[in-house]
Amino acid sequence: MSIERSTTTDKIKNYENDIVKHESLIEHKDSLFNELQQKYDEQTKHLQLIQEQHLSYSNEQNKQIELLKIELEQSTKLLENERISMENERIKQSKIQEKLEASLNEVTLDFEEMKRRLVKAIREKAELFNSIHSYEIKLEEEQSRKWVPDEDVLNCTKCNTVFGWTVRRHHCRQCQKIFCFYCSNNWIQGSKLNSPQYRICDFCNEKLLKESLTPNGITYNDALNNHETKDETDLSFEVRPERLPPTTDTQSTS
DSSP states (O other): OHHHHHHHHHHHHHHHHHHHHHHHHHHHHHHHHHHHHHHHHHHHHHHHHHHHHHHHHHHHHHHHHHHHHHHHHHHHHHHHHHHHHHHHHHHHHHHHHHHHHHHHHHHHHHHHHHHHHHHHHHHHHHHHHHHHHHHHHHHHHHHHTOOOOGGGOOBOTTTOOBOSSSSOOEEOTTTOOEEOTTTSOEEEEOSSTTOOEEEEOHHHHHHHHHHHHSOTTOOHHHHHHHOOOSSOOOOOOOOOOOOOOOOTTTOOOO
């Protein structure tokens, strides 16, 4: 019996020791739980604080987004109004450009017409000037063709030879001046049909020859200067017609 009691007592002591250990373990667990609970509460508070801050920041961001949306709508309206204004201005400028182009075309046509009239006026002026110049030349020639009396001239008009019994006077039928036989030994046909030949001086003969070689009012020297030759032929020559012997009808002493 004593052995059984001893064994039972030992078991009880062991149970008590186990209980003490478990209680100690439970207390330790409770302490850890309390610490974890405290940390959890702290973390929860921290998370709540962060959530509140985030919510506040989110609300602030939403407000800014709303303000930006309002500004964007206003800017969009302003841009649309500006686009409409620029489109209207473009249409206006296009109409102005069309009017300017039409005016430019009219001015161009007027300018071409004025240019044509100016060219015509210049040509008419040149023709009038040529006519006046030709008239002045003819008038001067007519005035210079005054018949010179024999007694007024003692020497040949060209070679200055003194007239006498052996050197007779001869009138040029073109310029009406007096020359010796050798300076007036040129004969040309009259303008009328079957008209006789008449005497002209060397001056008039050279003048008529140059006019026949250079028609259309071009001078003899201009014709020589403007004549183009590939072989560079010398054109500075003088062409004189063959002197015809005087006939009975055309001989004249005065």
